[in-house]
Amino acid sequence: MYDPRVVRGNTYAAKILPLQSEPDPLELHKQEEMKRRAKARKRAAEKRRIKTPEPVEGRHHVEIQTDLYLEELYDKVPEAIAATQTDLFLDRAPSPLYIPQKSGIDAATQIYDGELFDFNFEVEPILEVLVGKTLEQALIEVMEEEELEMLRKHQIDFEEKRNAELAEVQRLEDAERRRTEEKNRRITEKLKLMEEKKEVVEKIAARSFTNSYLSNLIPSVFETLNDNGFFYDPRETEIENYFLPWLTHKSNNYVDKIRTSRLLLDHIILSSIEQLNDMGRPILKGLKGRKIKKSKVNIPLEDWLNPDNTYKCTECKEPKY
Numbered sequence: 001m002y003d004p005r006v007v008r009g010n011t012y013a014a015k016i017l018p019l020q021s022e023p024d025p026l027e028l029h030k031q032e033e034m035k036r037r038a039k040a041r042k043r044a045a046e047k048r049r050i051k052t053p054e055p056v057e058g059r060h061h062v063e064i065q066t067d068l069y070l071e072e073l074y075d076k077v078p079e080a081i082a083a084t085q086t087d088l089f090l091d092r093a094p095s096p097l098y099i100p101q102k103s104g105i106d107a108a109t110q111i112y113d114g115e116l117f118d119f120n121f122e123v124e125p126i127l128e129v130l131v132g133k134t135l136e137q138a139l140i141e142v143m144e145e146e147e148l149e150m151l152r153k154h155q156i157d158f159e160e161k162r163n164a165e166l167a168e169v170q171r172l173e174d175a176e177r178r179r180t181e182e183k184n185r186r187i188t189e190k191l192k193l194m195e196e197k198k199e200v201v202e203k204i205a206a207r208s209f210t211n212s213y214l215s216n217l218i219p220s221v222f223e224t225l226n227d228n229g230f231f232y233d234p235r236e237t238e239i240e241n242y243f244l245p246w247l248t249h250k251s252n253n254y255v256d257k258i259r260t261s262r263l264l265l266d267h268i269i270l271s272s273i274e275q276l277n278d279m280g281r282p283i284l285k286g287l288k289g290r291k292i293k294k295s296k297v298n299i300p301l302e303d304w305l306n307p308d309n310t311y312k313c314t315e316c317k318e319p320k321y
Helices: 025-048 119-228 234-290 301-305
Strands: none
Touching: none
16 A cells, blocks of 8 residues: 555655645646547557457467467476485484592401301301191191181080070961961961851841831832833733824824814805895895895804805795706
8 A cells, every 4th residue: 555645765855745635636637638648649559559350250379479489388297216225324422330539448357267256156046946847837826727627526516506596486486387377277267157147137138128118118119110101011011102193193193183074064154145146136126126025044154164054045045047
């Protein structure tokens, strides 16, 4: 990064910064003009340069070397084998053993036979001690063996007594176990017998109570069942449940048919009476002219509609159709 405020190199040839912080407009214009002219010259030089013509159809340009000396191009970097050999040196001699330097004065002495001690005299107490200790150790070992033998015999006697005591204890335990088992067996049998007696007594009491209770219960039960209809005659039940409903249904249908036919007949009779009344009006007018005394009878509508009742007009003549 370039900064004109930072001085580089010799300070004696340093630039003198202007007092004004802003650059001169004329100087900027000159610099821009120089840059524009340099770009124009560069473009003109490129235009003046002779370019390679375009290849004809079916061919293409290839880049080749035009230098005076040809250089062979390789894809693989050239390699070479180099070797070196160091000078032969002899083995170093082994280092000598380190012996420190003597310090002080050497001294020596001479001892003759009999000057320090007499072997025969000095060895006697040592031999006495060794022999005494050996005999003492042998006696101790013999006494120890005798003691071990006594302990072994005592142990055998003790084991025999203990085995006898254990056998006696086992015999007593077996006898006690047999007595306990016999006692428990007899107690169990007694309890079982008492339970059986109690069960027999309860069964007898239950049977007597059942007999006394059922003596009046069975007749009352049969009476109740008979009253509720559990004991019935199959024919009577079939007649009541199947025949009588069927007969009632058929009777109702028959009565309905009779009622319907009677209603139709009443309707026909009423229509016939109305027609007869329409036809008998002239006759009534003639009778009124003759001043014939008529007797009127008022008949109720229910009696008139009843097909069992018959009425006849004695004064009217039968119409001619």
